[in-house]
Amino acid sequence: MQKFDEMYAMLPFDGSDVREHYKRYAQWLSKQPPDVMQARRAEAEMIFRRVGITFAVYGAKDEGGAGNERLIPFDLIPRIIPAHEWSRMQQGLVQRVTALNRFIHDVYHGQDIIRAGIVPTDLILNNAQYRPEMAGLSVPQNIYAHIAGIDIVRAANAQGEGEYYVLEDNLRVPSGVSYMLENRKMMMRLFPELFSLHKVAPVAHYPDMLLETLRASAPAAADEPTVVVLTPGMHNSAYFEHAFLAQQMGVELVEGQDLVVKDKFVYMRTTRGLQRVDVIYRRV
Secondary structure, eight states: OOOOOBSSSSOOOTTTTOOOGGGHHHHHHTTHHHHEEEEEEEHHHEEEEEEHHEEEEOOOOOOOOOOEEEEEEOOOSSSOHHHHHHHHHHHHHHHHHHHHHHHHHHHHHTHHHHTTTTTOHHHTTTTTTTOOOTTTTTOOOSSSSSSOOOOEEEEETTOOOOEEEEOOOOSOOOOOOHHHHHHHHHHHHHOOOHHSSSSOOOOOTTTHHHHHHHHSSSOOOOOOOOOEEOOOOOOOOTTHHHHHHHHHHHHHOOOGGGGGEETTTEEEEETTEEESSSEEEEEO
């Protein structure tokens, strides 16, 4: 893969060849005093630290020998994706996640992909993540992966044009969406004028979409599904996100000790007694 500059079509960065979708931003940036930009960055870090928007890096220490908590990175220069590029990427990602769900369904049912010799038997059946107890078990709407955190990079192709590539699908426990939402809120707080210069697609409705997705996976008999977010606890690296999503969706954040199985149903312990749970968003 070749490096691809998002803002400039050619080097050096003399401002003469700014990509079309970055021109308004580049003009705005050229008028910003460096000390003002540095002050805005410091303000962002101060707010993130005060609110506790951090993630943990296990086994790592900072220069002062402190613990493993890190502030989320905040880039003063946003990545601008034109609408037509985003539309194409969106279609491709929907297609990809659909294919992945069909693959998982086939693995636990007909295993046509194995019998056709496309994927070796050992690669699936001897994989540590393969669950024999799931064989033949159907799930609502045949959806096994409800949330995917697909990592994408952009690199230059042979013609020097930018192409998007998938690095990783992250189907098991995708994380990071809360940091994206907080980054957007910070950008709107520090640079509101940028949102009048550009037509920026909103992201604040993500928790509503997530809750809708989780409720759609509930058993058909559940008229008003009770959803919970299951976390390993406050020492987990993504605990901020677990608490953030539960709060934004208006659902309970629970740990394993808060749940109990009774008569083949899951309940959570509350001050009012046991309450049945229909959907568990498992973040463990």
